[in-house]
Amino acid sequence: MKPVTIAIIGAGKRGEAYAAYAKRHPEELRVVAVAEPRALLRKRMADEHCIPPDACFESYEDLACHGKLADMVAICTQDRLHLAPVEALAPKGYAILLEKPLSPDPEECERIVECVKRHGCLFAVCHVLLYTDLTRELHSLLRKGAIGEIVSVQHLEPVGWWHQAHSFVRGNWRNEEESSFMLLAKSCHDIDWLRHIVGRPCRRVSSFGSLRHFKRSEKPAGASDRCWTCPDEVESGCPYSAKRIYHGNFGRDKVADYLNDIITEGVGTWEAVEAALKSGPYGRCVYECDNDVVDHQTVMLEYEGPVTATFTMTAFTPSMHRTARIFGTRGFIETDFVRIKVYDFLTEKEEVFDTRVASGASTAASGHGGGDYHLMKAFVSAVATGDASGLWSGPDATLESHRTVFAAEESRKSGKVVDLPLGAKVLDRRLHANTGRQDAGAAATVLH
Numbered sequence: 356m357k358p359v360t361i362a363i364i365g366a367g368k369r370g371e372a373y374a375a376y377a378k379r380h381p382e383e384l385r386v387v388a389v390a391e392p393r394a395l396l397r398k399r400m401a402d403e404h405c406i407p408p409d410a411c412f413e414s415y416e417d418l419a420c421h422g423k424l425a426d427m428v429a430i431c432t433q434d435r436l437h438l439a440p441v442e443a444l445a446p447k448g449y450a451i452l453l454e455k456p457l458s459p460d461p462e463e464c465e466r467i468v469e470c471v472k473r474h475g476c477l478f479a480v481c482h483v484l485l486y487t488d489l490t491r492e493l494h495s496l497l498r499k500g501a502i503g504e505i506v507s508v509q510h511l512e513p514v515g516w517w518h519q520a521h522s523f524v525r526g527n528w529r530n531e532e533e534s535s536f537m538l539l540a541k542s543c544h545d546i547d548w549l550r551h552i553v554g555r556p557c558r559r560v561s562s563f564g565s566l567r568h569f570k571r572s573e574k575p576a577g578a579s580d581r582c583w584t585c586p587d588e589v590e591s592g593c594p595y596s597a598k599r600i601y602h603g604n605f606g607r608d609k610v611a612d613y614l615n616d617i618i619t620e621g622v623g624t625w626e627a628v629e630a631a632l633k634s635g636p637y638g639r640c641v642y643e644c645d646n647d648v649v650d651h652q653t654v655m656l657e658y659e660g661p662v663t664a665t666f667t668m669t670a671f672t673p674s675m676h677r678t679a680r681i682f683g684t685r686g687f688i689e690t691d692f693v694r695i696k697v698y699d700f701l702t703e704k705e706e707v708f709d710t711r712v713a714s715g716a717s718t719a720a721s722g723h724g725g726g727d728y729h730l731m732k733a734f735v736s737a738v739a740t741g742d743a744s745g746l747w748s749g750p751d752a753t754l755e756s757h758r759t760v761f762a763a764e765e766s767r768k769s770g771k772v773v774d775l776p777l778g779a780k781v782l783d784r785r786l787h788a789n790t791g792r793q794d795a796g797a798a799a800t801v802l803h
């Protein structure tokens with residue numbers, strides 16, 4: 356079979372991650388076009404995948420001026436630039452893999468789903484958490500009744516102190532107006548994961564959370580506005596010091612390389628890191644940024660059943676995996692997103708499933724616990740065969756969990772419990788009138 360061809364829209368970090376699948380599996384996928392305004396990143400992608408100059412574009416608009424150049428596109432532009440490329444590329448007949456979130460604007464979310472359905476596009480959102488070995492194993496155990504009926508779930512997303520500082524205080528997702536609110540930017544994965552695990556529609560939510568720490572009033576006495584010029588006695592006592600996170604870790608490991616590549620926009624040298632810290636956004640004191648997204652948030656959810664769930668996202672953790680506990684009528688599951696411990700009330704025995712895969716293709720350390728890899732595998736296979744039953748993040752499932760995220764944020768802001776709007780059901784029916792087959796699997800999950 357001929358490899359599926361892909362055009363990468365936005366050759367930043369996520370575009371790079373998905374294109375990497377083609378390097379690993381050239382027999383399955385080939386990158387044949389790129390649209391990226393940053394020349395260095397565009398050239399890097401073109402060199403890496405031998406893309407001819409006439410298939411390298413400065414923007415998705417330029418690419419969309421041509422006929423269909425590939426079987427599929429991966430749209431990996433920033434959060435507020437998702438609707439426009441979808442509306443430009445769907446009519447061309449591309450299968451569309453879209454980065455999360457659909458959009459920070461609820462109306463745009465509905466428009467994206469309506470657009471891909473109208474044009475009959477194969478479509479999935481990059482909710483990579485659904486595609487990990489861990490989730491697959493856990494989902495299968497639950498559906499086999501390993502703990503009876505699910506009664507409640509407790510889920511933690513430990514963002515981690517340096518990740519919060521990098522992405523949500525100094526970086527791209529720090530400011531709601533420029534990108535998204537925190538629950539959408541970081542935790543739409545988790546609310547979507549809960550939907551998948553619980554397997555029932557969410558009916559109401561409440562939420563609390565705030566920006567507790569990364570603000571001017573918390574700034575240590577004597578600190579300056581940039582870590583580079585901060586007095587040694589203050590800087591050396593600050594866990595969030597940019598000198599420590601970027602410069603201090605230069606060349607130490609893959610994570611440090613990844614972060615330094617971002618702050619230097621692909622240059623990645625010691626000198627470029629120093630320059631970025633002296634004058635770029637990532638050198639700012641974490642207490643002196645234009646950030647406004649929360650650093651801790653909890654959500655309570657009630658699903659049909661009734662099943663209840665609590666979710667906590669917090670910046671204030673070490674770098675670690677998510678954790679969850681699932682309470683059932685006949686047993687209890689605890690997972691650190693690597694192992695799954697299943698305790699059976701009848702036998703009073705515990706069984707442990709270790710989902711690490713020795714091949715390295717999908718270890719927890721590689722690309723979202725293997726989620727990036729398995730998402731690409733599932734999407735590429737769906738494009739090649741026309742069988743989309745392996746896709747768990749089709750338009751309807753994703754829209755449903757995005758609605759829950761918007762409702763939770765409304766609750767956080769209003770202080771009220773928010774029912775999931777009855778109106779949404781009506782809208783669903785209209786949107787579902789044209790349902791593509793890729794949501795068949797997801798819909799089955801939601802309904803049983």
Ligand SMILES: NC(=O)c1ccc[n+]([C@@H]2O[C@H](COP(=O)([O-])OP(=O)(O)OC[C@H]3O[C@@H](n4cnc5c(N)ncnc54)[C@H](O)[C@@H]3O)[C@@H](O)[C@H]2O)c1
Pocket residue numbers: 364365366367368369370390391392393396413414415416431432433434435436454455456481482483527540723
């Ligand atoms: N699925 C996940 O787990 C996950 C993880 C991180 C980020 N994301 C999401 O992925 C998206 C991209 O994140 P990223 O970290 O790769 O960001 P990034 O800034 O590294 O990449 C975005 C790229 O889009 C390019 N771009 C801007 N305008 C463009 C245009 N008109 N045409 C083509 N390209 C254009 C930018 O130059 C940039 O290189 C965001 O929506 C983000 O929320 C998802």
